[in-house]
Amino acid sequence: MAIKDNNVSMNLFRDKCKEHNLRITPQRTVIYKELHKSKDHPSADAIFRKARKVFPNISFDTVNRTVLTFAKIGLVNVVEGCGGPKRFDSDTESHHHLRCIKCNRIIDFHNKDYDSMEIPDEIKNKFTVLRKRVCIEGVCSKCR
Template sequence: MTLHPQEIEARFRRHAVRVTRQRAAIYAALVETGSHPTADDLYRMVTRQHPAMSRNTVYYTLGVLRKAGLVQEVNVGHEVARFDGNVTMHHHLICVQCGRIEDVMDQELDQVKISNRRAKGFHVLGHRVEFHGYCASCREGRRDASPSQG
């Protein structure tokens, strides 16, 4: 999805985020990518168009955008944090081999609830379901590496 500068500005204003060219470029790169990049991945993406941008600006901006609710941080195991520009209700498929993350839109999963008894006093604000396994590419690679039977 390509975001127009006016749409980015409107989203920032709705979430009380000061609009700068650097922030807009970082946000647009994240929203427009179908992947779930790390901060370093985003830095490499945005410096193609904005070579003077610092790595620190990318890290700081991601913190501002996350706190404002414009992006989500996705932590996969003990890996470096990844970021998601899609803040609508959705879930993830995560490859345990290559780390690929795919969005899953599923209304049934959106409706999952936990009983008050099982919540054990937690006030639940939301949930996200993660499915862990092997993506098609890694599954194919595993088949190629397995000993042949015969």
């Protein structure tokens, strides 16, 4: 038996689907399971390749639509900034970003407390740090 009924995250999946009147299909079930297993922030294509091992006929569109649906109901999050075209920032000084998830506007802000936050040593040891930034996501005044 692949899916345990007493698995907490599968219960969350079922509850969230019911709450939003989404049907519990085998495709959605396997997509959610793969998302939940992945610790590497997979793309829709990565989930597609895994899901195809279980359902060889599953379409990419189904996977893509499903992960976006999951993001909409809060079962998963889209990693900040991902997707869409590359965007460029001519301000190379330390600053922070406010992102509107509706219009994709990115607003710069400055904050000395944020600038002066220390990076933990265990990160500095394992990782060559180039930049540090606080990203706040939400809905801007124009969109709400």
